[in-house]
Amino acid sequence: MFSWIVALTLLVSASVVLGLPENLYSPLISSKLAATSATYLGKYPQYTDHASPAQWIWFNPDGWTSGFLPATLYELHTRQSLCPEQSDGIDWLSRARNWSAGLVPLETANHVGHDVGFLSFPFVEELKLNPTNAGAIQAVNAFANDLARRFNPVVGCTRSWDSPDPDFEVIIDNMMNLDVLFVSSQLTGNTTLHDIAVSHADKTRINHFRPDNSTYHVVHYNSVTGAVTSRVTAQGYANNSTWTRGQSWAIYGYANIYHRTGFQRYLDTARGAANLYLSRLPASQFLRWDFDAPAPAPADTSSATIASNGLLLLSQLERSLGMKERLQNNSLCLPSRDLHDFADYGTQILQGTANLAWSPTWQSLLSNGTVNKPAGNYLTGIVYGDYYWIKAGNELIRQGYVACPQLKKP
Structure with missing residues (x-):
């Protein structure tokens, strides 16, 4: 009889089929964040300008995105902890604490x-x-x-x-x-x-x-x-449309609340939100800022990185439940899937994001972010899009989908 333990073991070694984008572990991540965080000047980056190459625009701390840069620095410390033999030599923890103090x-x-x-x-x-x-x-x-x-x-x-x-x-x-x-x-x-x-x-x-x-x-x-x-809606295309970043918040938010409470209804909600998102995902992985916005429409790479983290968390939660429960106790009547499917989709989205928006010359890691399309703020780098990019790379290592990458020169 095929063992559930064997199935889970095969899942953990699934990095061969996930098709991970190498840019998740690019040395440019370290060099860009080292430059951005080198000196605390009392302001925090939120999004970039439209220059070529794009530069961060800095804001006073009293804003909703100010926690993302120090949180990003904590993620880089986490990466050093996950892969100590490949440390870049930067004391990310001290930098994280310094920026948090602000x-x-x-x-x-x-x-x-x-x-x-x-x-x-x-x-x-x-x-x-x-x-x-x-x-x-x-x-x-x-x-x-x-x-x-x-x-x-x-x-x-x-x-x-x-x-x-x-x-x-x-x-x-x-x-x-x-x-x-x-x-x-x-x-x-x-x-x-x-x-x-x-x-x-x-x-x-x-x-x-x-x-x-x-x-x-x-x-x-x-x-x-x-x-x-x-x-x-406030940031979507229309009142009855689906703003993609909002759907990403729903996936990740309900997956996390299930993680905190164990209440089945939240897992069901996260699964439903995820399946809607994936059902609207084009083959190119080009994520419009709103699923219902007419073409041509700008992408939102922050939606992509947030959703990818939510999908990785869902995959982790479902592994903890076990494959048998996943297939037999399906309260939403979702299609039967192997346990690693949500992780597969998450990494497919990350690969599409890398293909579209990895920007070596920008101060941000990614381009093609949409902060607020109705307000005319789009085609930028976004600090939370970059944060969730790095976090997704850490989660893939932590969950065993990929080994610590070999460091390469920029």
């Missing part, structure tokens, strides 16, 4: 709103290295309490943007911010934070998802009655 004032005053969860990313990474680090604990708890104060028990969600009552806006992006509530709940024993995250996830899966598992970007509630008043 975010500390935001713990007591910021204008980031619901996106404090993204600001917490580097501090969560620090706690993985040193669980007793008082500064990181303080930061995570402060940002979690910020987000918890935005919770409305009648609506059942944390408020996204600051529209005046009775309008109460919730965006699909906010699924990624919930993780700080789970981390803080574990640190403090405050179960209310856990319950807020669960409530938000439950309301979002009811009201943000269409029957085909595509997502609305924005849902408006009445803050007094809790009723849904409209479903619209």
